Amino acid sequence: MTATTIKFYQTGTHTVGNRLLDPEHRSVQADMRRTNSLNSGHRACQGCGEALGARYAIDAAMQATDNQLIAANATGCLEVFSTPYPETSWQIPWIHSLFGNTAAVATGIAAAMRVKGRSDVRVVAQGGDGGTTDIGFGCLSGMFERNDDVLYICYDNEAYMNTGVQRSSATPGAARTATTPAVGTAPGNVFGQGKNLPLIAMAHEIPYVATAIVSELRDLEAKVKRAMEIRGARYIHVFVPCPLGWGTNSWDTIHIARLAKETGVFPVFEAERDQIVSVSKIRKQLPVEDYLRPQRRFAHLFSPKPNTDAIAHIQALADRNIRRFGLVDPAADTAIAAPVATGNP
Amino acid sequence: MEKPFAITLDVGSSLANKTGTWRTYRPQYVDRLPPCNNACPAGENIQEWLFHAESGDYEQAWRALTANNPLPAVMGRVCYHPCETACNRGQLDESVGINSVERFLGDQAIKLGWKFTPPASSSGKQVLVVGAGPSGLSAAYHLARLGHQVTIQEAGPFAGGMMRFGIPKYRLPRDVLDAEVQRILDLGVVLQLNTKVENIEQSMKAGGFDAAFLAVGAHIAKRAYIPAADSARMLDAMQVLRGMEDEEKPMLGRRVVVYGGGNTALDVARTAKRLGATDAIIVYRRTREKMPAHDFEVEEALQEGIMIKWLSTIKNMSDEGTLTVEKMALDASGFPQPTGEFETLESDSLVLALGQDVDLSLLNGVPGLEIKDGVVQVGTNMMTGRAGIFAGGDMVPSERTVTVAIGHGKKAARNIDAWLRGETFAPAPKHALAEFDKLNTWYYDDAPKMVRPTLDLARRQSTFEEVVGGLDESTALFEARRCLSCGNCFECDNCYGVCPDNAVIKLGPGNRFEFNYDYCKGCGICRTECPCGAIVMVPETI
Numbered sequence: 001m002t003a004t005t006i007k008f009y010q011t012g013t014h015t016v017g018n019r020l021l022d023p024e025h026r027s028v029q030a031d032m033r034r035t036n037s038l039n040s041g042h043r044a045c046q047g048c049g050e051a052l053g054a055r056y057a058i059d060a061a062m063q064a065t066d067n068q069l070i071a072a073n074a075t076g077c078l079e080v081f082s083t084p085y086p087e088t089s090w091q092i093p094w095i096h097s098l099f100g101n102t103a104a105v106a107t108g109i110a111a112a113m114r115v116k117g118r119s120d121v122r123v124v125a126q127g128g129d130g131g132t133t134d135i136g137f138g139c140l141s142g143m144f145e146r147n148d149d150v151l152y153i154c155y156d157n158e159a160y161m162n163t164g165v166q167r168s169s170a171t172p173g174a175a176r177t178a179t180t181p182a183v184g185t186a187p188g189n190v191f192g193q194g195k196n197l198p199l200i201a202m203a204h205e206i207p208y209v210a211t212a213i214v215s216e217l218r219d220l221e222a223k224v225k226r227a228m229e230i231r232g233a234r235y236i237h238v239f240v241p242c243p244l245g246w247g248t249n250s251w252d253t254i255h256i257a258r259l260a261k262e263t264g265v266f267p268v269f270e271a272e273r274d275q276i277v278s279v280s281k282i283r284k285q286l287p288v289e290d291y292l293r294p295q296r297r298f299a300h301l302f303s304p305k306p307n308t309d310a311i312a313h314i315q316a317l318a319d320r321n322i323r324r325f326g327l328v329d330p331a332a333d334t335a336i337a338a339p340v341a342t343g344n345p
Numbered sequence: 346m347e348k349p350f351a352i353t354l355d356v357g358s359s360l361a362n363k364t365g366t367w368r369t370y371r372p373q374y375v376d377r378l379p380p381c382n383n384a385c386p387a388g389e390n391i392q393e394w395l396f397h398a399e400s401g402d403y404e405q406a407w408r409a410l411t412a413n414n415p416l417p418a419v420m421g422r423v424c425y426h427p428c429e430t431a432c433n434r435g436q437l438d439e440s441v442g443i444n445s446v447e448r449f450l451g452d453q454a455i456k457l458g459w460k461f462t463p464p465a466s467s468s469g470k471q472v473l474v475v476g477a478g479p480s481g482l483s484a485a486y487h488l489a490r491l492g493h494q495v496t497i498q499e500a501g502p503f504a505g506g507m508m509r510f511g512i513p514k515y516r517l518p519r520d521v522l523d524a525e526v527q528r529i530l531d532l533g534v535v536l537q538l539n540t541k542v543e544n545i546e547q548s549m550k551a552g553g554f555d556a557a558f559l560a561v562g563a564h565i566a567k568r569a570y571i572p573a574a575d576s577a578r579m580l581d582a583m584q585v586l587r588g589m590e591d592e593e594k595p596m597l598g599r600r601v602v603v604y605g606g607g608n609t610a611l612d613v614a615r616t617a618k619r620l621g622a623t624d625a626i627i628v629y630r631r632t633r634e635k636m637p638a639h640d641f642e643v644e645e646a647l648q649e650g651i652m653i654k655w656l657s658t659i660k661n662m663s664d665e666g667t668l669t670v671e672k673m674a675l676d677a678s679g680f681p682q683p684t685g686e687f688e689t690l691e692s693d694s695l696v697l698a699l700g701q702d703v704d705l706s707l708l709n710g711v712p713g714l715e716i717k718d719g720v721v722q723v724g725t726n727m728m729t730g731r732a733g734i735f736a737g738g739d740m741v742p743s744e745r746t747v748t749v750a751i752g753h754g755k756k757a758a759r760n761i762d763a764w765l766r767g768e769t770f771a772p773a774p775k776h777a778l779a780e781f782d783k784l785n786t787w788y789y790d791d792a793p794k795m796v797r798p799t800l801d802l803a804r805r806q807s808t809f810e811e812v813v814g815g816l817d818e819s820t821a822l823f824e825a826r827r828c829l830s831c832g833n834c835f836e837c838d839n840c841y842g843v844c845p846d847n848a849v850i851k852l853g854p855g856n857r858f859e860f861n862y863d864y865c866k867g868c869g870i871c872r873t874e875c876p877c878g879a880i881v882m883v884p885e886t887i
């Protein structure tokens with residue numbers, strides 16, 4: 001993605017806002033008039049990464065579309081915690097689909113808008129990883145293949161969280177879930193072939209595919225904005241830690257996401273058609289252990305004795321990401337270019 | 346209302362669901378004490394004035410700075426900046442160049458003619474300040490801003506005290522000092538030069554003063570007994586440095602030996618070099634590690650070609666100026682002990698820089714005073730044993746630096762002000778310290794420290810031009826923006842952005858934020874992601 005390079009302003013663009021930046025360079029979330037599309041009072045757990053990711057993404061989409069937005073939402077935590085009938089936290093037109101058909105419902109909305117001549121109204125479909133990579137996969141692939149004018153956003157918390165943490169095809173190897181308990185010779189989830197939906201989306205050669213992460217707000221917002229500039233099928237895959245399902249501290253949600261990126265576990269990139277056009281580089285590279293250790297779903301990798309094979313396997317996958325996506329810039333100079341002193345004498 | 350098929354209830358907002366009841370810990374905004382502020386002997390609110398400087402609002406920054414210290418252009422040159430030693434950024438890359446930004450602000454104020462705001466009303470009280478050094482000037486400034494009529498009586502021919510007679514021009518140009526002194530006098534402070542107070546009680550009575558602040562400094566050079574022939578040229582550091590302010594500069598000759606290991610010894614040696622000495626040699630009885638002089642001063646002196654003889658004492662001086670020097674060795678407890686090994690050193694003059702004593706004669710006959718180790722004892726309120734007479738600076742027990750003296754002046758002024766009103770001054774309670782581990786340093790960019798330019802060596806060895814230059818606008822701004830704002834909200838919007846429950850209310854520029862406890866579930870993400878450690882989680886009482 002393309003970000004404006006700014007002068008050194010204490011925290012650059014790492015923080016949500018920055019009082020020293022021009023207002024137009026600040027994030028949507030820093031704006032006092034942001035939509036708060038997912039309002040207070042929702043029933044997500046303390047520190048929910050999905051609630052955060054959804055507000056980030058939909059607020060950005062609202063700003064990008066001048067508030068002309070309709071969202072379809074698959075069954076899953078995001079739907080359940082936001083809208084227990086008759087209350088809702090959504091402050092935008094929003095429709096609950098089935099678990100597996102949200103891409104198709106969104107396609108229908110887009111078709112209806114076309115018929116009504118409302119090309120200004122844009123459509124977003126959103127769902128969890130289960131609703132996207134498993135049960136909704138057929139509808140989603142069809143939406144891609146037809147190049148329907150929908151932005152599909154997947155909030156990936158790596159399991160079926162809403163029904164009690166069952167494994168999905170996005171659950172990482174070795175992770176403990178309710179259906180992949182930490183017992184036996186190969187505890188936790190099996191290391192399968194993987195099912196990388198962003199790459200599958202790219203294989204459909206749709207106009208825009210991106211991954212994002214709740215710890216990189218500016219990047220996430222820029223991608224939503226970019227997606228909204230494009231017509232046709234678009235896909236954004238957002239990595240959202242789940243304190244309950246992963247066994248992490250509620251206050252560490254963003255920290256854990258950051259570790260996923262800094263270790264190479266979750267590559268953050270952007271693609272047009274089947275070509276990767278930009279990559280968000282690792283700022284301070286870390287070993288995967290740093291990411292795994294704070295999560296109880298990986299606790300069995302460290303006690304009673306370390307499972308070095310499994311850890312090495314996960315490290316190898318991260319290293320592969322780093323190579324494949326070029327996540328580490330060997331010549332990276334993170335220091336900000338400083339002005340040259342011309343003072344007296 | 347007619348409802349659609351299968352709908353029985355009106356649509357409601359989740360705002361009806363007060364998720365704040367889930368909370369077991371509640372976030373709270375706090376201000377912590379930044380380590381720089383904590384370390385500043387003059388009690389400057391450094392983080393606060395850097396905050397204004399970061400926005401490019403230099404005048405506001407200067408006003409915040411001078412609320413505590415009226416001499417920023419001087420400080421930005423002569424302060425040994427303990428703030429930078431304490432600065433948290435030092436643990437990240439390099440400390441913030443607080444001192445260079447301070448100097449920039451001070452110079453900017455002189456250039457643009459910024460003035461202090463005069464007091465709104467006058468108290469009708471008269472305060473006598475004895476001594477126009479840093480402590481006296483600082484007290485006079487604060488007292489004047491508090492509405493009191495201040496008269497400074499100074500024994501010498503100029504204001505400035507040690508800033509003029511102890512610090513050479515190449516470290517503090519005199520026009521800078523003069524400008525900052527004049528700005529204090531512009532507040533209505535009366536300065537009487539060449540007015541030595543012989544007896545404080547009499548001077549107070551004669552002038553009708555309600556209180557007095559004594560800050561006469563310490564300028565009687567300590568002498569060591571060194572047997573010397575009659576025509577041997579032996580001077581003390583104060584004579585030399587004070588003499589530099591006269592038309593006739595002191596005659597030191599081509600080989601100058603300075604005896605001592607403090608900053609003053611270095612100042613004398615560097616001055617001698619500039620006066621044309623081919624050799625300026627410092628003789629010091631201990632090692633470099635034990636030397637009380639500051640490292641950068643030793644460094645600068647060595648660059649200029651000053652030689653230093655470590656572990657040596659001077660035994661005597663002959664007519665021709667030959668010094669007998671004895672080698673020393675450190676004993677187990679780190680004290681230098683004589684070795685009985687001698688050598689000789691040729692010199693045209695010997696300057697003793699062995700520290701200074703206080704001239705306490707003005708206190709003769711004042712009842713209630715306590716004098717110990719040659720200095721006046723004062724309470725925590727800076728008052729001496731005699732009610733209404735306060736003292737500070739080098740004449741009371743303290744570390745003898747300009748900055749400490751300025752701090753004394755401020756503290757004394759606040760206590761004098763309270764005392765004049767029949768009250769006691771109660772300083773605001775200090776916030777808890779913002780330690781490094783309270784910060785989330787992920788959010789700060791790497792940024793190299795801006796260094797100030799230094800004069801080229803040739804000119805440093807032959808002229809009294811200022812050695813260290815200043816930052817320009819862009820580098821000063823950059824440097825100010827390196828501040829991490831330890832422990833104090835700088836409105837980065839992180840808490841407002843990272844709350845999954847939209848339970849942080851942004852109050853707009855300058856007004857910070859508020860928690861919406863109706864909906865805050867107490868997850869603590871805001872606390873973790875606050876870059877500067879300005880949020881704490883406290884247990885709910887359930």
Ligand SMILES: Cc1ncc(C[n+]2csc(CCOP(=O)(O)OP(=O)(O)O)c2C)c(N)n1
Pocket residue numbers: 050075076077078099100127128129130131132157159160161162163168
């Ligand atoms: C056809 C169908 N099968 C099963 C369910 C039960 N169900 C509801 S949500 C959910 C899991 C959702 O997981 P995911 O899509 O990953 O979203 P998350 O809750 O993790 O955000 C399941 C299995 C359902 N609603 N419909």
Ligand code: SF4
Pocket residue numbers: 379380381382391392395431432433434440441443827828829830831
């Ligand atoms: S980073 Fe700023 S607030 Fe923190 S200690 Fe250094 S100067 Fe003070």
Ligand SMILES: [Mg+2]
Pocket residue numbers: 128129130155156157158159160161
């Ligand atoms: Mg899920």
